[in-house]
Amino acid sequence: MNYYDHFVIPFVVGTAFMFAVIVWKWGRWLWKLPVADKKAIVRGVFSLDTLRAIREVVYESLLHRKIFRVNPVLGYMHMSLAFGWFLLIAVGWIEASVVLGTGTPLHAHVFFRYFDTAQHTGWNPFAFIMDLLLLMVLSGVALAWFKRMRSRALGMKRTTKHVFIDRVALTALWLIFPLRLVSESFAAAIKHNGGFLTGGLGSLIAATMDSAVIETLNSLAWWLYSFALASFFVAMPFSRYMHIFTEVPLIFLRRYRLHSTAREKSFDNFQIQACSRCGICIDPCQLQNVLNINNVQSVYFLRDRRYGKLDEKVADNCLMCGLCESRCPVGIELNTLRLNSRQKSIDTPALTRYDYLQGIDRSSGNGKVGYFAGCMTLLTPTVLRSMERIFEAAGEGVWWADRDGGSCCGRPLKLSGEVNAAERIMARNKELFAKHGITTLVTSCPICLKVFREDYNLEGIEVIHHTEYILRLVHAGRLSVEATGQEFTYHDPCELGRGSGIYEEPRELIRMAGRLVEPEHNRREALCCGSSLANLVIDDSQQSKIGSAVTSELEATGAATIVTACPLCKKALARDASVRVADISQVVAENLRVAS
Amino acid sequence: MPQFGFSISQPRAVNLDTNDFVPAEKLLRELPELQSCIACGSCTATCTAGNLTSFNFRKVHTLVRRGEYREAYEQMDKCMLCGKCRLVCPRGINTRAVVMKIKRELGDYQR
Ligand code: SF4
Ligand code: SF4
Ligand code: SF4
Ligand code: SF4
Numbered sequence: 001m002n003y004y005d006h007f008v009i010p011f012v013v014g015t016a017f018m019f020a021v022i023v024w025k026w027g028r029w030l031w032k033l034p035v036a037d038k039k040a041i042v043r044g045v046f047s048l049d050t051l052r053a054i055r056e057v058v059y060e061s062l063l064h065r066k067i068f069r070v071n072p073v074l075g076y077m078h079m080s081l082a083f084g085w086f087l088l089i090a091v092g093w094i095e096a097s098v099v100l101g102t103g104t105p106l107h108a109h110v111f112f113r114y115f116d117t118a119q120h121t122g123w124n125p126f127a128f129i130m131d132l133l134l135l136m137v138l139s140g141v142a143l144a145w146f147k148r149m150r151s152r153a154l155g156m157k158r159t160t161k162h163v164f165i166d167r168v169a170l171t172a173l174w175l176i177f178p179l180r181l182v183s184e185s186f187a188a189a190i191k192h193n194g195g196f197l198t199g200g201l202g203s204l205i206a207a208t209m210d211s212a213v214i215e216t217l218n219s220l221a222w223w224l225y226s227f228a229l230a231s232f233f234v235a236m237p238f239s240r241y242m243h244i245f246t247e248v249p250l251i252f253l254r255r256y257r258l259h260s261t262a263r264e265k266s267f268d269n270f271q272i273q274a275c276s277r278c279g280i281c282i283d284p285c286q287l288q289n290v291l292n293i294n295n296v297q298s299v300y301f302l303r304d305r306r307y308g309k310l311d312e313k314v315a316d317n318c319l320m321c322g323l324c325e326s327r328c329p330v331g332i333e334l335n336t337l338r339l340n341s342r343q344k345s346i347d348t349p350a351l352t353r354y355d356y357l358q359g360i361d362r363s364s365g366n367g368k369v370g371y372f373a374g375c376m377t378l379l380t381p382t383v384l385r386s387m388e389r390i391f392e393a394a395g396e397g398v399w400w401a402d403r404d405g406g407s408c409c410g411r412p413l414k415l416s417g418e419v420n421a422a423e424r425i426m427a428r429n430k431e432l433f434a435k436h437g438i439t440t441l442v443t444s445c446p447i448c449l450k451v452f453r454e455d456y457n458l459e460g461i462e463v464i465h466h467t468e469y470i471l472r473l474v475h476a477g478r479l480s481v482e483a484t485g486q487e488f489t490y491h492d493p494c495e496l497g498r499g500s501g502i503y504e505e506p507r508e509l510i511r512m513a514g515r516l517v518e519p520e521h522n523r524r525e526a527l528c529c530g531s532s533l534a535n536l537v538i539d540d541s542q543q544s545k546i547g548s549a550v551t552s553e554l555e556a557t558g559a560a561t562i563v564t565a566c567p568l569c570k571k572a573l574a575r576d577a578s579v580r581v582a583d584i585s586q587v588v589a590e591n592l593r594v595a596s
Numbered sequence: 597m598p599q600f601g602f603s604i605s606q607p608r609a610v611n612l613d614t615n616d617f618v619p620a621e622k623l624l625r626e627l628p629e630l631q632s633c634i635a636c637g638s639c640t641a642t643c644t645a646g647n648l649t650s651f652n653f654r655k656v657h658t659l660v661r662r663g664e665y666r667e668a669y670e671q672m673d674k675c676m677l678c679g680k681c682r683l684v685c686p687r688g689i690n691t692r693a694v695v696m697k698i699k700r701e702l703g704d705y706q707r
Contacts, residue, residue, distance in 0.1 A: 346700065353673050356649045375644050375678040405647040408676035416677050416696065425676065533679045536696055539629060540688030571683055 003100070003108035003115040007223040012107055014230030021237040022245055025273075032266035037258050044256030053255040061247050062086055066329035070280060071155040077147065078278075080140030082244070088133045095126040110229075113187040113198070114222055120193045131195030134184075137177050145174065158288070160279035160299050162240070163307070169239035172232035179225040186218035240303075243276040247330060250274040260336040262419045264344050271332045275302045281324035281334070286528055290546050291538065293317065298324045298334045305341055313537060315341045320415060320534035322498040326524050342417025350421040354407075357428040362404045363436065367397030370438035370461075372452075374445035375408050376567035382582075383444050383567050386589035390470060393592050394478040399436050409443075411451035415534040426456055433461060442469045444585065446496035446566045447533065453500065465496060467505040467565050470588055474512065480593040486514035488587070489559035491550065491573060492526035493566035506565045506584045513591045517557040527553070529564075529572035548576035555579055563587055615663030619701040623660065627694055630661065632687045639681035639691055645674045653681055653691070660698055669702040 033041075044050065059065045062083045068075030089110075096109040099118045108115050143154070151159035162170065181198065188194025188202025189209075205214060236242060250270045258267050281298040288294055296317040304310040318338050325334040371391070377383050384403070391398045407429055413422035433441065441458065443449050444466045452463040464472075473479040488510045496502050503523045510516045521527050530538075530546025538546075551573050554562045562581045564570050574581040624630055633654075640646050640654045651674040660668050672695055681691040 346696070350673075354676075356674065360648055375676075375680050376683075379642065379680055379683055405644075407648070408644050408678040410676075412677040412679055412692075416692070418677070421673075531683075533677075533692070536690075536693050539690050568679075568683075 003104060005111075005114070005222075007219065007226045008107040008111060009226075010230035011110065011226040011233075014233035015106070018233040018236055022242075025237065025242075025269075026246075026249060029266045029269045033258075034265055037265070037267060040258060041253065041256050044252075049255040050252070053252040056251050056255070057248055060251065060329070061244075064329065066331075067278070067280070070327065070329065073143070073154050074147075074156070074278075074280075077140050077143040077154065080136045081144070084133055084137035084140060088130065088137065091126070091129055091133065095130065098126075111222065111226070113184045113191070113193055116187070116191055116193045118193070120191065124193065124195065127193060127195035127199065129195075131197040131199075134177065134181060135197060138181065141174055141177050156279060156283060158279065158282045158294075160277045160282065162277070163303065165235055165239045166241075166277070169232055169235035169241050172228050172235060173241070175228040176225070176232060179221065179228050183218070183221040183225045186214060186221050189214050190218060240275070240277040242273045243330070246270060246274040247276075250330070254331070260333045260340060262336070262340055262343055262414060264340045268337060268340065271337060272302050272306050274330050275299065275306075275332060276330065277303065278329065280327055280329060284323045284327055284525075286321070286323070286530070286546050286549070287317065287319065287538070290530075290549050291542050293538075298328070298332075298338075301338060301341075302332070302334075305337070310341060312345055315345065316535070317537040318535060319494070319528045319530070319532040321494040321528035321532060323494075323525070323528065326498055339415065339417065342415075343419045344417075346417045347420050348418070350418070350424055353421050354424045354428065357407055357425065360407070361432060361435075362406055363399060363401050363432065364403060365398050365400045367399045368437075368439045369396055370399045370401055370433060370436065370441045371403075372401040372406075372409070372441060372443045372445075372448055373403060374443055374448040374567070376447070376571075377444045378402070378405070380567040380570055380583070383570070383585055386583065386585040387442075387444060387466060389589040389592070390473070390479065390585060394473045396473075396478075399438055401432065401436075409445075409448040409451050410455070411447045412533045414451065414455070416536060422451075422455075426451070430456055430458065433458060440464065440469075442466055444567060444583070446493045446500060446502075447568065450495050450499050465500070465502055465505075465565070467496075467502060467509065467584055470585065471505045471509055474509070479588075481509065481512040481588055482591040482593045483512065484514045484591055486561065487517055487557075487559040488514050488561050488563045489517050489519055489554050489557040490522070491519070491529070491554055491562060491564040491569055492523060493564060493569045494526070494528050494532065496565055497526050498524060502565075506563070509584055509588060510563055513587050517559050519554050519557050521553065529566075529569040531568055531572035533568070543572070544575055547572045551576045561587070612663065616665075617663045619665065620661050620663045623694070623697050623701060626697060627690060629687065629689050630657065630694055633657070633689060634687060636686060638684045638686060642680045642684045643675075644678045644680055645676050649674055651675070653695075657694055657698065660702070665702050668698060672699050672702070 064075050064078040064082060067078050092112055093109050096104060096112040100108055147154045147159060184194060184198040185201035185205060188198045189205040194202045253270060260268050260271060277299050279299055282288055285297045288297055296314050301314055304314055320335045320338060322335055328334060373384055407425055410422040410425040438461055441452060441461050441463045446465060449465045474481060490506060490510055507516060527550045529550055530543045560579060562573055562577060562579060563584055565584045570581055570583050635654060637654050640652050643653055645651045651671060656668050656671045675695050677692055677695060679692055685691055
């Protein structure tokens with residue numbers, strides 16, 4: 001039997017269209033991947049990574065475990081839609097295969113209750129399960145409705161503003177399940193094949209309408225249901241719902257160690273189209289909640305980039321603080337994507353740029369340990385003086401890379417998108433480090449730290465932040481810190497915390513000097529000081545507004561001193577602080593226990 | 597014409613009437629705070645690039661505002677975007693944005 005009725009046409013056409021578009025998109029992206037990435041995929045496919053990826057797909061794409069962690073109600077909403085629908089398809093498939101036999105066409109599975117041939121007497125376990133699942137999905141739809149109306153109820157202050165194609169897809173999606181309920185109820189009124197929900201409604205329909213009317217409405221309902229499915233499938237690859245399928249290859253590719261880089265590549269597409277526009281990244285953004293800027297957050301940035309409408313002002317207006325990246329349930333590399341879109345729009349070949357650095361060497365001193373202050377530390381001499389005292393107290397011979405002026409590390413250029421130019425500066429600095437034969441490079445600036453670690457490939461030189469270095473000195477017994485009984489609070493710099501994963505070292509040092517009181521937002525959740533070099537748009541008053549909001553949160557701890565570990569954060573916080581703001585090196589240098 | 601013994605060195609003559617102000621005006625429209633510059637020179641004094649070469653940020657942005665773009669693009673290319681100037685500017689001018697804008701606007705004026 002071929003189980004055919006005209007109403008299946010929209011569904012069949014829509015489904016075929018959707019899969020054709022998806023295969024075409026993915027195929028093109030994969031084809032355009034750089035050779036190294038393709039090799040990584042080939043290596044990865046036959047490794048344990050594939051199994052890990054499958055596990056992750058179940059946890060994240062179906063169960064949405066990460067969203068559950070952020071917010072259980074929101075998690076249930078996503079899970080009931082994704083996992084519920086998946087189970088409806090899976091269980092429906094099994095039921096149709098049992099009743100209609102294997103090898104029946106796809107639409108007969110999807111519209112099974114219409115084509116059902118079994119004689120139903122008594123309780124049908126399949127119908128019961130299917131109704132339960134439908135109820136679960138409907139509850140998700142109801143929650144989604146509710147979220148649109150009142151996002152706060154689901155713990156989100158703001159929900160995403162959607163584009164037209166998203167609205168089409170969304171409307172279709174919302175209609176699919178209520179229409180399914182209606183269609184299956186009518187089928188049940190005729191065939192008595194429903195469960196507690198559709199069967200109950202079916203009996204009600206059978207009892208109140210006469211059979212000719214039921215026949216007509218039945219056919220109408222199935223037509224509408226098929227149309228709703230078709231509209232969703234046609235709109236889907238062009239709307240945010242592309243994420244449903246794209247998240248799956250993304251998880252695999254990520255397990256095969258593919259990453260976005262400072263220059264665009266086709267892998268970026270998998271990340272961009274895996275964004276569900278859930279809007280979780282909106283609320284934490286300080287540009288949103290302090291400055292009321294509401295068109296630059298990652299969700300809008302990815303959307304604009306996907307539809308080719310990215311404006312420089314949107315790409316440039318981001319602190320790259322990483323707060324949204326740490327929250328994103330899909331794990332999209334938001335900072336890197338932001339960076340490479342800047343690279344694309346402003347990078348110039350830079351053939352002779354910074355040639356003036358050739359031969360410039362203002363370094364001094366001798367030692368295996370090199371100290372790179374960085375531009376920002378040179379602007380905060382107290383940090384430099386403190387480091388001098390610490391090195392001296394520990395008896396360390398130091399090579400001072402830039403105490404008397406020197407080059408920038410290159411990260412500010414990179415953050416602004418001038419990656420080619422940044423590489424030229426980096427090459428010069430590398431030559432300098434190699435020339436002086438250091439084995440350890442200490443820096444006080446987390447911005448420099450990050451670029452030394454990630455972009456310099458300094459073979460044979462260990463790069464560490466001064467917090468790590470000082471703590472090592474203490475552990476090695478070369479330095480000791482006097483306890484003062486003072487109260488300190490600590491501000492995690494973005495580039496040091498989320499950026500480089502250094503959270504505990506500064507805290508351990510502070511606890512040696514006194515008591516540490518944590519501010520409301522700390523570690524992975526820490527706020528940005530507002531002066532980030534990555535933002536090229538906001539003006540001075542806006543920077544200081546963000547800064548003072550952070551400062552007041554730190555002051556609310558009641559601590560006598562605000563400690564941080566970045567010269568730029570220090571400057572930003574000190575602007576509006578009514579208590580002392582000090583770098584961790586100052587705290588240590590001031591409380592050195594004199595060797596007896 | 598009587599000669600008074602004064603002359604103007606041709607290369608230093610500035611004729612504001614013949615300058616093309618379109619890029620300069622665009623710069624000031626997008627970064628109006630630049631008009632509040634008091635030419636204090638703090639930016640130049642602290643400049644990382646200026647410390648190593650003869651690059652002078654105050655001079656470059658002042659010339660650009662006057663519509664004199666000669667060499668401005670090449671000069672701006674010396675900047676490392678380190679951001680020190682922004683931190684010391686008493687008028688809180690977004691100097692890094694000024695650098696970027698000048699580079700973007702004057703791309704056509706190269707050579
Ligand atoms: S970027 Fe991540 S958090 Fe933001 S909307 Fe997309 S999926 Fe959600
Ligand atoms: S990185 Fe920070 S500033 Fe940029 S969008 Fe995310 S939260 Fe906002
Ligand atoms: S520091 Fe600011 S006010 Fe002073 S010259 Fe530079 S831009 Fe102008
Ligand atoms: S950003 Fe450019 S102009 Fe400003 S101090 Fe740094 S190198 Fe000099």
